[in-house]
Amino acid sequence: MPGTGWKTTLSQLWSQLRVDFKSVIKSTAFILLTLIGLLNCIPSFQYATDGYGTSNLPITYTMVDIIRGAFYLFIIAILTFFTGSLVWKERTAKVNEIYDALPTRTWTGYVAKYTTILSLAFLLNVVAILAAIASQALHGFDRFEIGVYVRELLVLDMLGFAFLIALFMFIHVISPNMYLGFFICVVLVIVNDFIWGILDI
Numbered sequence: 506m507p508g509t510g511w512k513t514t515l516s517q518l519w520s521q522l523r524v525d526f527k528s529v530i531k532s533t534a535f536i537l538l539t540l541i542g543l544l545n546c547i548p549s550f551q552y553a554t555d556g557y558g559t560s561n562l563p564i565t566y567t568m569v570d571i572i573r574g575a576f577y578l579f580i581i582a583i584l585t586f587f588t589g590s591l592v593w594k595e596r597t598a599k600v601n602e603i604y605d606a607l608p609t610r611t612w613t614g615y616v617a618k619y620t621t622i623l624s625l626a627f628l629l630n631v632v633a634i635l636a637a638i639a640s641q642a643l644h645g646f647d648r649f650e651i652g653v654y655v656r657e658l659l660v661l662d663m664l665g666f667a668f669l670i671a672l673f674m675f676i677h678v679i680s681p682n683m684y685l686g687f688f689i690c691v692v693l694v695i696v697n698d699f700i701w702g703i704l705d706i
Contacts, residue, residue: 514613521617526624529587538586539629542579543636549575550640565650568637569657576633577662583629584622584670585690591618592677592686619674626666630658 529535549571550563561567634654641649673690680686 518613518617521614522620525591525617525621529591529621529625530628534586535583535625538579538583539632542576542629543632545579546572546575546633547636547640550637563641563644563646564648565637565641565653566657568641569653572630572633572637572658573662576629580626580629580666581669581694584626584666585673585687585694587625588618588622588670588673589677589683589687589690591621592674593683596683615674615678619670622670622674623663623667626670627659627663630662634658 550568637654638649641647672693676689676693677683677686680689
């Protein structure tokens with residue numbers, strides 16, 4: 506008889522998390538989107554010292570703004586795609602009934618999927634930070650202000666991503682179709698960006 510205690514539950518959660526995380530980071534879609542995002546972001550780092558014909562220092566706040574402007578679109582694309590892919594993984598493979606019959610708690614699967622996507626956002630931000638720091642060093646600027654990167658990108662922005670991922674998961678759970686779920690998520694992102702743009706916030 507399989508164990509039913511918290512130790513067993515946490516073990517099942519960790520196992521599911523590892524499987525989901527490895528499947529995502531090894532996927533062609535994740536690798537391509539990450540590389541394209543970096544290729545879009547890195548050239549912007551090189552122009553961080555240019556401003557209205559003058560030479561500026563590549564300060565950390567400038568690099569943070571560049572990451573948000575040039576890389577976050579790709580992070581959101583990755584989160585949108587893989588949230589749907591993971592939520593619908595069992596149903597797409599037509600093994601959802603078998604999966605539901607397994608001796609695991611229902612919430613462990615959702616928590617594992619949510620944590621996987623949140624970990625992706627964290628990992629991508631860390632990669633962007635390392636690229637920004639490398640660019641600062643190449644410009645001869647060594648005042649990296651790691652605390653600013655951590656506060657702005659790994660704390661404040663991660664809170665926003667955490668909410669966005671939860672919203673995406675909720676949409677896909679209640680959606681009758683994966684592609685309809687994708688469509689609703691994309692519309693919400695566009696509407697959200699449009700509203701904040703109108704409010705100039």
